[in-house]
Amino acid sequence: MARFLPRWAEVVELTRHRTLAFVRQPEAVFWVFAFPPVLAAVLGFAFQGGEPDPSIIGVVEASGAGAGPSSTLDPAAPAEAAAASWVARLEADERVQVRRFATRAEADRALRGGHVDALVLSVAPPELRLDPVRPEAEVARLRVLVALGASDPERLAIHELTERGSRYVDFLFPGLLGMSVMGTGLWSIGFAVADMRQRKVLKRMLVTPMRHSSFLASFVLSRMMFLAAELILIVGFGVWVLDVPLRATLLSFTVLCALGAFCFAAIGLLAVARVRTIEGISGVLNVVMLPMWIGSGVFFSYERFPEAIQPLLRALPLTALNDALRAAMIDGAELGQAAPELTIMLIWTVLPFFLALRIFRWA
Amino acid sequence: MDGLDLEVRRGTCVALLGPNGAGKTTTIEMLEGLLLPDAGTIEVLGRTWGTDPEGIRERIGVQLQETRLQEKVTVLETLRLFRSFYRRGSDLTSVLEAVGLTEKRDARVENLSGGQHQRLSLACALVSDPELLFLDEPTTGLDPQARRRVWEIVESFTAEGGTVLLTTHYMEEAERLADQVVIMDAGRVIAEGSPASVIGALHADSIVHLRPRDGFAERLARDVLLSLPGVAEVRREGAAFRLVVTDTQASVGALLGHLTTVGVELDSLQTHAPTLEDVFVALTGKHLRDG
Numbered sequence: 290m291a292r293f294l295p296r297w298a299e300v301v302e303l304t305r306h307r308t309l310a311f312v313r314q315p316e317a318v319f320w321v322f323a324f325p326p327v328l329a330a331v332l333g334f335a336f337q338g339g340e341p342d343p344s345i346i347g348v349v350e351a352s353g354a355g356a357g358p359s360s361t362l363d364p365a366a367p368a369e370a371a372a373a374s375w376v377a378r379l380e381a382d383e384r385v386q387v388r389r390f391a392t393r394a395e396a397d398r399a400l401r402g403g404h405v406d407a408l409v410l411s412v413a414p415p416e417l418r419l420d421p422v423r424p425e426a427e428v429a430r431l432r433v434l435v436a437l438g439a440s441d442p443e444r445l446a447i448h449e450l451t452e453r454g455s456r457y458v459d460f461l462f463p464g465l466l467g468m469s470v471m472g473t474g475l476w477s478i479g480f481a482v483a484d485m486r487q488r489k490v491l492k493r494m495l496v497t498p499m500r501h502s503s504f505l506a507s508f509v510l511s512r513m514m515f516l517a518a519e520l521i522l523i524v525g526f527g528v529w530v531l532d533v534p535l536r537a538t539l540l541s542f543t544v545l546c547a548l549g550a551f552c553f554a555a556i557g558l559l560a561v562a563r564v565r566t567i568e569g570i571s572g573v574l575n576v577v578m579l580p581m582w583i584g585s586g587v588f589f590s591y592e593r594f595p596e597a598i599q600p601l602l603r604a605l606p607l608t609a610l611n612d613a614l615r616a617a618m619i620d621g622a623e624l625g626q627a628a629p630e631l632t633i634m635l636i637w638t639v640l641p642f643f644l645a646l647r648i649f650r651w652a
Numbered sequence: 653m654d655g656l657d658l659e660v661r662r663g664t665c666v667a668l669l670g671p672n673g674a675g676k677t678t679t680i681e682m683l684e685g686l687l688l689p690d691a692g693t694i695e696v697l698g699r700t701w702g703t704d705p706e707g708i709r710e711r712i713g714v715q716l717q718e719t720r721l722q723e724k725v726t727v728l729e730t731l732r733l734f735r736s737f738y739r740r741g742s743d744l745t746s747v748l749e750a751v752g753l754t755e756k757r758d759a760r761v762e763n764l765s766g767g768q769h770q771r772l773s774l775a776c777a778l779v780s781d782p783e784l785l786f787l788d789e790p791t792t793g794l795d796p797q798a799r800r801r802v803w804e805i806v807e808s809f810t811a812e813g814g815t816v817l818l819t820t821h822y823m824e825e826a827e828r829l830a831d832q833v834v835i836m837d838a839g840r841v842i843a844e845g846s847p848a849s850v851i852g853a854l855h856a857d858s859i860v861h862l863r864p865r866d867g868f869a870e871r872l873a874r875d876v877l878l879s880l881p882g883v884a885e886v887r888r889e890g891a892a893f894r895l896v897v898t899d900t901q902a903s904v905g906a907l908l909g910h911l912t913t914v915g916v917e918l919d920s921l922q923t924h925a926p927t928l929e930d931v932f933v934a935l936t937g938k939h940l941r942d943g
Contacts, residue, residue, distance in 0.1 A: 488722070493719045498739075
């Protein structure tokens with residue numbers, strides 16, 4: 290029985306050996322000791338709290354100019370005056386933040402996309418529209434009722450939204466999709482090239498008449514094939530099982546995803562351009578992806594970060610992709626409406642690609 | 653590299669022979685267009701790398717020193733990939749046959765033995781039906797049988813008119829395959845010519861290895877041994893002695909007599925015909941395998 294117990298001398302040496310092997314790997318040390326506190330600091334900063342966020346209430350511009358047929362028919366001047374006084378009372382309440390929309394359609398879209406927590410509409414009868422699934426909507430309802438005073442509740446109809454799009458999962462899903470496109474793009478190229486370089490297969494190909502452009506094209510093509518499968522699986526699951534909306538046209542959406550894939554393929558190529566080993570590329574890609582996992586609005590909006598760094602965050606390729614994906618899926622935006630995000634992604638495709646070609650280490 | 657002049661005639665096999673670090677790989681990689689020389693000119697098949705790199709690449713086959721091919725693909729799939737890079741080449745089946753991998757055509761690279769992997773590399777070099785073959789240490793790490801199979805493939809290539817330039821640190825390889833051997837050490841050429849002429853320049857009839865029994869080595873003195881008839885050079889290698897001898901019969905006789913005189917008991921006495929290894933030792937004082 291005793292021969293199964295550990296022996297002291299060898300335990301000491303084994304432990305020492307293990308510890309030395311570990312601490313002499315800078316990457317391992319980073320992940321275990323440096324990364325967790327940094328992550329805690331960054332997330333803690335973003336989620337600092339302080340005062341509770343105000344509820345964002347959407348209203349359609351007064352005078353009913355764009356509010357739809359029902360309000361132009363509304364003969365009751367008192368109703369409109371009442372509406373104006375509600376808006377004034379809402380604005381006066383510091384727990385409520387009023388956002389004005391020019392048309393009813395815009396306001397509805399904003400509610401569906403989770404950009405506002407509830408709408409107060411001066412239709413007949415006047416209406417509070419919200420999605421009861423969201424906790425923010427419940428808070429908004431209570432605050433609106435308080436702001437408007439107890440006398441008005443009977444006259445305020447509460448209309449519950451049934452169309453999806455403002456739940457957390459509706460926010461999260463496009464972010465996850467973007468993150469997946471990024472991950473697959475960076476890893477499939479980075480890993481494959483680093484592996485070929487480490488095996489000296491790249492060098493072996495260099496002595497043949499193979500064109501360099503053929504080599505690169507093969508990566509792009511195979512990536513596109515994997516992308517098709519990836520999209521079908523992930524988006525299929527999101528749309529059919531989780532009921533996440535996909536409101537843009539399929540063509541628009543697919544082109545957007547393809548552009549995203551190209552973008553990260555180029556970045557992956559740049560990342561691996563001079564890296565010699567699998568360990569090396571693994572380190573580089575983690576450094577590249579980490580800020581984007583945290584700051585690109587995958588799990589929570591980058592608006593939680595200080596105003597000062599938000600422009601930097603929005604310039605990141607994953608942020609651009611996520612913003613465009615969200616707009617496409619939740620708000621139904623077509624490609625043309627995502628011009629700023631597409632431009633950012635384009636820059637992150639073209640510059641890394643040409644730089645990579647320049648510095649690529651073949652041998 | 654320090655002043656290398658090299659000429660390889662069509663239809664011949666030239667071996668660069670030298671220990672590790674001699675500059676063999678550097679030389680062959682410059683010829684393959686992988687490295688740029690600091691000075692001098694390189695001409696391959698009548699073309700230079702600066703003027704017609706594509707023309708050269710289409711006509712040469714290369715086996716690099718440490719390529720580990722993609723493991724999850726099969727032998728045939730690997731060969732097909734390399735064949736696709738060339739406008740002209742052999743058909744895959746005949747190349748597989750030439751290297752003896754026909755039964756392994758559908759085996760994954762990860763399941764090949766060392767010798768089979770090396771023959772696959774050779775097949776990838778041969779698949780374009782090249783005029784000129786560059787082989788960098790083609791049999792390093794292989795067992796003798798695998799090594800012989802590789803030699804047979806190279807010999808049939810030259811028999812059909814192909815030209816070969818190979819590097820090696822195995823003298824048997826150079827002796828068997830090469831029409832011309834170029835012996836290198838520390839970036840310089842120290843001897844060249846056919847194996848026979850290079851060995852002949854030693855003017856040695858044979859090499860004698862003498863190992864006295866423990867404790868008896870001290871009774872033998874270098875200058876005394878040198879004075880024996882036909883002994884041209886004496887080297888002490890640990891507990892053994894290595895003699896370069898110009899007349900085997902006379903020397904060995906005198907040597908055995910001398911051993912009896914000083915009362916030395918022998919562990920072993922061996923003679924062999926001089927080899928390229930012996931040439932290398934004579935020129936540098938080191939063995940090929942010392943690196």
